[in-house]
Amino acid sequence: MNPRVFWGATVIIALLLGAAVVAPGASDRIFQAAQAWVIDSFGWFYVAVVAGFLVVVVALAFGSTGRLKLGPDESEPDFPYPSWLAMLFAAGMGIGLMYFAVAEPVQHYAAPPEGEPRTFAAAREAMVITFIHWGVHAWAIYAVVGLSLAFFAHRKGLPLTLRSGLHPLLGRRIYGPIGDAVDIFAIWGTLFGIATSLGFGVAQMNSGLAYLLGIPSNPVVQVILIVVVMGAATISVLTGLDRGVRRLSELNLVIAVCLMLFVLAVGPAGFLFKALVQNFGLYLDHFFIRTFNLYAYEPRGWMANWTLFYWAWWIAWSPFVGMFIARISRGRTVREFVIGVLLVPTGFTFIWMTVFGNTAIALDMGAAAGAISQAVTDDLSTALFHFFEQLPGSAITSTLAVLLVAVFFVTSADSGSLVIDTIASGGADDTPRWQRVYWCTLEGAAAALLLLAGGLGALQAATLVAALPFAAIMIALCFGLVRQMNADVAGVAIGPETPPLRARLKQILSPPRRKEIERQIAEEGVPALRSVSEALEREGLPDPAMKLSAEEVRLEVGADPETRFVYRLTAEPRPLPAFSNLEAPEGRRTQEWRLIARTEPRGRRRDLTGLSRDQLVNDVLEQLAEWRRSPRPAAP
Incomplete structure (x- = not known):
């Protein structure tokens, strides 16, 4: 509570109810x-x-x-x-x-x-x-x-x-x-x-x-x-x-x-x-x-x-x-x-x-x-x-x-x-x-x-x-x-999470580098997955586990390899356009990095670059809800 x-x-x-009991006429x-x-x-x-x-x-x-x-x-x-x-x-x-x-x-x-x-x-x-x-x-x-x-x-x-x-x-x-x-x-x-x-x-x-x-x-x-x-x-x-x-x-x-x-x-x-x-x-x-x-x-x-x-x-x-x-x-x-x-x-x-x-x-x-x-x-x-x-x-x-x-x-x-x-x-x-x-x-x-x-x-x-x-x-x-x-509708965040003007302009004008995505994983992704894992443990749900490596951070729920829920956050590169108006601020780079989330089983790839910790938690919960609603394979 x-x-x-x-x-x-x-x-x-x-x-209010005590007054009605003690003095019903007066309370009326x-x-x-x-x-x-x-x-x-x-x-x-x-x-x-x-x-x-x-x-x-x-x-x-x-x-x-x-x-x-x-x-x-x-x-x-x-x-x-x-x-x-x-x-x-x-x-x-x-x-x-x-x-x-x-x-x-x-x-x-x-x-x-x-x-x-x-x-x-x-x-x-x-x-x-x-x-x-x-x-x-x-x-x-x-x-x-x-x-x-x-x-x-x-x-x-x-x-x-x-x-x-x-x-x-x-x-x-x-x-x-x-x-x-x-x-x-x-x-x-x-x-x-x-x-x-x-x-x-x-x-x-x-x-x-x-x-x-x-x-x-x-x-x-x-x-x-x-x-x-x-x-x-x-x-x-x-x-x-x-x-x-x-x-x-x-x-x-x-x-x-x-x-x-x-x-x-x-x-x-x-x-x-x-x-x-x-x-x-x-x-x-x-x-x-x-x-x-x-x-x-x-x-x-x-x-x-x-x-x-x-x-x-x-x-x-x-x-x-x-x-x-x-x-x-x-x-x-x-x-x-x-x-x-x-x-x-x-x-x-x-x-x-x-x-x-x-x-x-x-x-x-x-x-x-x-x-x-x-x-x-x-x-x-x-x-x-x-x-x-x-x-x-x-x-x-x-x-x-x-x-x-x-x-x-x-x-x-x-x-x-x-x-x-x-x-x-x-x-x-x-x-x-x-x-x-x-x-x-x-x-x-x-x-x-x-x-x-x-x-x-x-x-x-x-x-x-x-x-x-x-x-x-x-x-x-x-x-x-x-x-x-x-x-x-305008695509603008409001409230205390609003990024400062310089940070927002940098997101638009400067393609993210690997170290920036790795910093997002460390400062936002890991705490988000850890908070979900701890909440699952408190609720007694099946075997939540956090796994960290140089390439990714993941959350796993369930012991059965065929049906368990797996949520992965990784830094992945993608090529920049050959001709881009955004080349000048960062020099001639050939790729940018993105924060990518994948969910197993039957998950799809999602680009979560720039999301806050609370937003990442919300994405994990949305995927967890879909996994919970999905049908389980019949026992042999």
Whole structure:
């Protein structure tokens, strides 16, 4: 672990949760007062930065930086295009869509921010507002964090943590107190964002169980549900059921799609197809007005409860979702990444919200006679089950809904603990299981204690406040990302590794001599291979060995001569052109020397002349990763 980040985040979270336990009434008032202060003082800031994030990621995608790879220039995507799109599609699903699929459109229809409620105009506005909250703005926030993590981890070889995105601005200072503070804020925001989602999920599970089994709906039952479901998440961490949870998530996604298709089949299908097209058109028409709308001239509490809460919630969730999409996007171009992240989950969400939201509004205007909107007004968590009451097979569909929420609950808690643990351990992904259990337990404790302190209102307030410092960090990530990507396009190194002007001119005008390449091997190559060898030894990997000779330096991993990994660095000459404008500074030389790397087995020759120690380490790790993924020959 990184002790400063691990224990620093723990202390901050413990202080907040301790206050909620010792004085629940006072803590609720404090959270609400903090939320009111943030909304009054920084509501404009949330709206402005979310619009800015969208502009930044679109500009990076369609500018000259769009062709950059999230990895070395020669890298290929880890996943085929259909699989990658499917995982982005899955990332758009979760407790939020289950909770708000009916609740949000009907709530805006029954209590719009402006205009008459329960009218056709209110119905149209309700869908536009829902699309804005769940559209490209949310995924632009995720894209900023995901793009920063993917670019600096996969392309620059830096740790998979938020601090790496500040390297162009701070250099090696990211490994000091500033970097620690960034990661602590990321953990703080992520944990409270996950706790908020868990609070929504458990409230909806409680409402479903009350509808199906008559179990009372109150905070005590909800805390019991948190304990039970977090216990299941903890078991998945302890027993290593990652593959099972992944398959369960895929099954969950299939069930969710089937549930949506069922609603489409038994609902007003023709109307829904027309509504989807019109909703999208209205979304485009209202896009810029809603992006910057703050009701500055007509202040209303609606903004704090909906738009500003959503922007804060997405910001708090961004390290979680950002790290997921960064991990699966190695080898993609920046343009592919941004287009996929912005459009694929958004497209599915628009279809989901139209099927559930428009059907609910149509039923409320007709057969339900206002019963759904009344239920939403009384308790948002019951909206989905009152909606199913109006359709055939309500007992079956409600049971499936409770099951979906429960499994989303488990997978969110398990994945969230992994993401937080990765940040708290400096980017490591092979930490002891007790650490993931620790964060998993803390997530459940945060959700339970904040529910007891003040219900979902306290969770919403805590999320909005926690997201404020991280929004400022995300602005810095944007500056670092733009600066580094533009430098890569221009072929210029930035940061403390930038060579002085004279050295760079010498590299251009003077072909390297043998002694210069030998000096690079001694000063950069040998320490780079030694650091990798020592790290492999600490991890207990098979028989790493360093070998030095007059001709080369090599790193070997594995005992089997047929399959072992061999990485060689050698100085090799190559002839200069017969006629060259670069002859004068060095006299009439016939050859220049280069630092050449070769990898066995199935390696290819690479020219690494002029690379720094960190860059050489990154090349070794890239080749080692390819070797690890390569198939082994079958035993005789």
